[in-house]
Every structure is written in structure tokens, then in C-alpha cells.
Amino acid sequence: MNRRKLELTARLQLLADWVPQGATLVDVGTDHAYLPVWLMLEGRLCSAIACDLRSGPLSRGRRTAEQYNVDGQITFRLCNGLAGISPQEADTVVIAGMGGENIAAILAAAPWTTDGHHTLLLQPQSRAEELRAFLSTNGYTIFREQLVVDRGTMYPVIEAAAGTQTLSLGQLYGGACLTHDPLGGRYLVEQILRLQAAVAGLNRTDRPEAAKKADQLRDIMGSLLEVWEEWRYANGT
Template identity: 35%
Template sequence: MNTEKLSDRLEAVANNIPQGARLADIGSDHAYLPCHVVRKGIVPMAIAGEVAQGPFQSAIDQVKEEKLTDKISVRKGDGLEVIEPGEVDCITIAGMGGTLISTILEKGKSKLEGVSRLVLQPNVGSFAVRRWLIDNGWELIKEEILEEDRKIYEILVAEKGEPLKPYQQMNLDSGILFGPFLLKEQSAVFQDKWNAEKRNWERILKQLDEAVQNDDTESKRQELKAKLKMAEEALQ
């Protein structure tokens, strides 16, 4: 992967950045994504944010190598603290767990003023991101799911709007867990992901059935049974 040829998951993220948007890529690593979209003329400028010194330096080096220092600002900081309110139109956060993405958005809520689109790619725990979006007035407008190097990734695209709109005519808990657009589309990758997850839940449930019973194990059993029921209905 380089700035010319992104990985499939980052290409999917790039494809959902609006033309002409001012971009902040949080957790930018080598800054491949902002370099790519600036070079392609998709965005006029970008901010690459990193909290760790190693990736921060890698991003600086990459932007210098691409001769894009006049268009890409590499900043060190925790989450959205690297931007100012009204400074960008679109924020991308890719390659982290859903809980961490939600935490970054929650801690940086004051920085979302003027932001019109979020493009989020959680590696796991997409449900946590969907829940945050609902709770904070962001409407999911699109979802994608893809497999790359034997790993499955989801891309969630949101704009300010009606948070519950995509979940109409479906069970809200199922929609948050599986993704309202992905649930309707039922792609082969979606089926693979949730059939594998279902087998894992069944394995854990069997272990719990054989374990010493107490309030904790019973609570976990009921939670898994509820998830399995939703998965069976989703995969019909």
C-alpha cells in the first residue's frame, strides 16, 4: 500500500469523502489516505492527526516525500483535539475498534461544529459506533462491508439528520448490531461474517452451559441467546 494505491478498505473510505471537502484523518498512521485524496484532487487540504510519536513522524515524512506540506498539516494530539471547530467538513477515522472510535467522537464533540460528514471504519464493534451516531443526532446514510486479507471491514458514512431514519421497519437492536443497510443488502461477505460470529456464540454458549452456574453466567447465557436469535432471524 502507498499513496497511489490504497488498500481496499482505505479506498472505500476515500470514495466516501465528498469532493472539495476539507478533511481531517484521525489516526492517520503514514498519512496515506490524506496524501491520496489530495493528490487525486478530491480535497483541497487535509489534516493528518496522530497521537503516537512513531506514526506521527511517519506521517510527517510521507507528506514531505509527497511534497504536500503546503496542503497537508500533520498534527500530534489525542483524537479530535488536533482540529478546531469549523476547520474541516469531513472527518475520517479508520482502522480502530468501534468503542475507541465512539470515545474519540464523544470526547471531541465540541470539535464537530461545521462537520457535515463522518466516514468511519471500525475493525470491530461497529454497533458501538451506530449507537453513538443515534445518540448524537447523526444519520447513517450508507454502509459498506468488504473482505481484505481474510479480514472483514465495515465502512459507516453519516451526516447530521434523522438518526433513526435508516432503522425504520426493523428491530432497532438488530439494526444497530448488524447495520441497517448491510442487513437489507445481505451480501455474501455479510453472511460469512455473521455465520462465523454465530458459530462462535454457539461455542461460548455451550461452554457456559457446562460451567458452574451463577448470576454472571446466567446473564451471559441470556445475552448470547438473544444475539443468536437475532442472528438466526437476520440470516434467514
């Protein structure tokens, strides 16, 4: 048994802070299972299922639970996304540390996540815009979004549930509700620079579709600049 206190990184800590007291949790893609183990140690959960697509990460998760003596309180399950979970087993679904398109695919394969009985805590490592687009066109609403910097990299954390929502192009790429987030300005600038680099790359090729793609990216940059102006106004900078 490990006597040292389990410390979460800033990214996982923000997710943990958003898990409601007494939740029945499923952590999809749990890997080391730090999140469910920490929450169980803090007495925050009624039950927890930690699942992963691969047996290696799941074994790592089991080891963490054993080290902290909560292995009897967490169910470990080998499954793809939410395929091995029934809707009644969890009221809070965490999917963190994978690409936005992967998170969207996991939710698309589990339509019960729009039944109004589930809170989704999502943390895309990349392609957050694809996840926001999926959510806003498939019966979810983003209720909360916050940025966190972890070891020098900034990540959005999203809380979503059943609902309807229309997001502008600027919100898809710049965050659904980050107007008052102190890190919002930096996030928007990072998105604009990323798109600028992509446009510069497209300008160097003579592929026929490159010019059209570059125009689309310029439109997105224009929308992001508007969102950035709104953020600056709201934050007095």
C-alpha cells in the same frame, strides 16, 4: 521523492471513494497518512489535517507526505482524537482502523460532530456494535454502510452524520443498512459464529452471571438469524 504510484488497500480505497470531492478533511489516527496523501495526490481535497495520538505514527505520516511531495499541503497534528481540531477546519472526518469503542469515545468528546455540518466516515476494526449503538443514541444517523474484505478480513465502513435513528438489536450487531450488500450474508454468519463461541465459553464457567450473559447473547443470535433471513430473501439465496 517517490515516483511509484501510491496504491491504497481495499479498506482505505473504499473510505477514499466516499470522501466528497473538494472536502476539507481530518483523518484521525492517520498513522502512515496513506489516505490523506492519496486523496491530495488525486486532487480530491481542499485541505487536509492528519492527526494522531502518538508521535511515532505522525512521523511516519509526515514521511509518506514528503515521499509523495505533498508535505506542504497536509497539516500534521499531534492530538487525542478531535481534541486539537476546531469544527470549522473540516467538513469530513475519517476515523479508521481502531476499535468501535475508541471511535465512539472520540466522537463523544467532540459533540460538534452532531452539528449537521460534518460527514463522518468510520471504520471500526472491532466492536462495531458498540459504535452503532453509540451513534443511534447520541444524535447521529447511519446513512450508508458497506462491507469490504481486505487481506482476508472483513470490515464495515460506515457513513454517519447528525440525525435520529433507532436500530434493532439485529441491526446493531449485523449492520444498519447491509440488506443489499453482497458480503452481508458472510458478515452475519461470522457474527453468529462469534456469539456462539462466546456462549460456549460462558457455558464452561460456573460464574453466577455467566448464565444471564449467555441468555443475552442467545437473544442477539436470534435477532441476527432474523436479519440473515431478510438478507437471504433480499438477495434471492
